[in-house]
Amino acid sequence: MVTRGKVCLISGVLLVLLSAQFGFTAPSMYGPKGLFRVISADPEDMGSFSMNLHLFATQPSLDTGYVSSDTVDTFPAGATDGYGQAQVHISMSYAIFDIWSLYFGGHFIGDAVETENVSGRSRSPIGPYMGYDNRRSIGLGDMQVGTKLTWPLLSSESESKVVLGLDAFASFPTGTKRDTVLTQSGGDILENQGGVFRFFSSNGYDGGGRLLFTFRSPGETPVLFHANAGYIYRSFVPDMIANQLVAGFGTEVQIGYITPFIEITTEQWIHDSEEIYGNPPIRISPGLRFSTPVGLAFDLGGDFRVSSENTTPIDEESYVTTGVGTCPPWAVHIG
Template identity: 25%
Template sequence: MVFHLFLQFHKGGRMRVYLFTSLLVGTVAWSAPTATATNGLHSIISAQTEPFGRLTYSWGFSGYWGKRDEIIDELVPQDTGCAAGTSVLGDLFLGVGFSFTEYLSLNSDIRLLGDMMGTRGTPTGVGCVSFGLSDTRMGLKFNASRLIRTTSPQFLPFVDFALYPMVSFPTAQAREPVSTVYASDTILGKACRFNRGGLLRYFGADGFTYGGKVLLTASLPMKPEVNLHLNGGYMVYPDSKCNKYSYGGGVEFLYQGFTPFIELYTEGRAESNLNDGGTYLTPGLKFASGNNFWTTLLVEFRLSGTDALYLDENYDIEKGFGSTPPWRVQLVFSQGLDFVKPPISRGIIAGKVIDTSTGAGVAAQITFAGFDMVVSTASDGKYEIELPVGKTKAYAAPIEKGYASSSVITVTVEEGQKRIVNFKLEPKEKPISILAGAIREKNTGKPCIAVISFPETDLPETRSDETGAYKVELIPGTYIVKVEKTGYNTVSGAVVCKPNKTSILDFELVQKFQTAVLVGKVVDASTNYGLEAEISFPGTEREPIRTDAETGTYQVELPLGTHTVKIKAEGYVAEGAIVTLNARQTVEREFKLFKKGERIVLHGINFATNSAKIKPTSYPALDESAALLKEHPTIRVEIAGHTDAVGSEVYNLKLSKQRAEAVRDYLVLHGIEAGRLIARGYGENQPVASNETKAGRAQNRRIEFRILEE
């Protein structure tokens, strides 16, 4: 059990006292209910409704306490010579609300009120006491924007507007005149005068009151999320002089577990000659703990308005405004009980557990913090699992022996999306590969003593022995091996060295006077037009050549053997290839280059409506795209997503990026390195046709490749 006490000091010494006891339970939630059990700040109400099926209740105890020096004739007749002393007003409040749908909620509240005024002077028993119920208030929040979004999800996704009609039922007793007999009653053994219906205020309005507010809330997608609220309202009272208007606004910052806020609120009478309203500035904090429990602490400052206390029926506190405290402190406790559990949004996480030294898949078990889910990979290390939306830590522990530890990654699961997450496991011992082979003369088969090197590595050179054999220990991986011998053409070859395996790579050397002819053409990959390009032959003594400027054709004589060929043209991505030349042979080879920044529309890629889920009919087109990238392993591409202009610009921008990421993830799963792919969304900002026609919109909904660089 926890006791809560807070005070409010008034001008002239008055102070309000709040005392409340509660059992503290907790939840994590963002929009805390007010004292009236509806979402909001303090006097400002949020246009957002509570979650469907939630019962909310709020409670608390408040009060005012202060000294009054002026004579109040209605309470202390002047002929007694007694002046007003300590004055106390206390409120015990209770509010209950329920959300019937995502766009309709109802709330009601009632208060137990108490007034007390002591005196300074004589006679004894001149003090006064009154307590009783307030009128019962009820409000109905109708969120029109959420109703519209049930059929049009793209309608104003960050804005809510609502109507909030209110009515007050007369449950308070009518105010009785203060007794003229001193010590006519006793409270807690103290002589006093008791009356019903209010002492320093009227507990009720003596009839029904009705009116309403217009509510507007804008949610800004920031970190933290920010909510802006605007209200305007009007209430009609039985006495037309007491009709009230109100308006104001506020802002709240939604951090994890707590929400600071500030509001500015003004209320006044519709009767223009009665100027007893006020403007209030209220900063505050909302704290969230378990089980949907909130605690709201706030301080309200009066910026304008009167400090006078009137007791006639036109100026009492309930019917009008009367005394407005210069500041107050308030503490509200509230809790929500969910009778309808919302569906859990889910997304897919897929990928592979990889050996860092070999790049091969590893059998492992993957667990996800906060979820009772474990997935075991196959021997190739691949996995796929569906998880609730949110952030979680994923742990990949090897099933096989020989790995140092598990891999930990923070994973973000997005609704309806498939994300690729790869885990890397470090082996305890680095595996060793053996590369061996023999070097011989091509025409005679005689063994050759030659120099063996590994370009673009720090590995030292080695030599074959008198039998032409060689043997080298290497770390597993892919290598280019170059063999050189004086009087012979240099040859090279590629080999993949697997862990704890021996790879065999033999070479045949050709004397330099033996050559072959390589002919062909360098063309633009999109247009097939000839290009002027430079062709070089690393590892040989042959100088680079240039193709014909108009036709792109070339012809070159090269030593027999296997050669690396590199092709470069201004404005194009450089390309590389391996060419093998045999004796008395002319080899024809065409090279295709992609222009840097070139855009290639991927036809036949379709998605589900308003979704980034790829339709199965799109797989052949995506497979062709993967094959194209494998044929040109040096290029990097931007995957650009585009939409038509249907829907909001913000929504289309987000959808186009999600679709581009879906294409990227598909290509990665089909063997394309993730580092070669960049996914970006451009929404409706780069149309290629008119959005006024169906055919034009279909052209604008597309996925493009933009060639970047090597």
């Protein structure tokens, strides 16, 4: 059975094995220097190399509908299932020059649903409704490569004060493709490929870019403000209806080896696609970064959704994640 205790144990093991960022910069989830999702325009030292291992995990409990095995009646609520998500991001970045760096990365993804065996609930799934067998899917996500250019505008001898930047990236469909065929595993677990309630791959060659802005205050305890704005193009979905505008804002205070920070990020549909894909996410993510003199950094933080819940059922043909997989109410970051 997929229990919460097992989820906590797995998360703890991943914390020990995967919580170090190797290098002399503090990378974001995607590879370039930054916070969690917000990328800094700050230049990186020429020749610097960083490697990032980042865990994102959550298991919210949601009220779900089910089908009775006795009467085949549909109950709109009555069961409470735990929807577990985990992603391990692995990325590397190298600064060819102070103003130009390259990065690439990928991720491992896991979905799990701990179902409640309420009286009368069908064991097997019926239509969009899950049975009381637990669900699981583990696989690879798409690979991303990118480059970051920076232009210091105002600077002193010791540090840049205002920096502009450009981040351009491309994504390749290396992730596990979704397959709805279920196989029995471990007695009470049904498995499928490519995600239970998410798509592990977009099934297309995608790309995009972000404009970057960073302001750094002078002094021994600098305050940094970051802003990102960009665009994501998805090739698999026709008519550009799944393309998105992305934006993020963050601030951090560097106090010796400890850096508290907070960011707000969102992905908004370009067209009137909410009727198709549901409400777009907005999240606030506070965190703490612990640096060391030897170039290791450790991040700890979380996501808190501030937008309305996305309740749109998943469309098996779109390769666009909707519903609970879009933006969970909360999540933990360890990196």
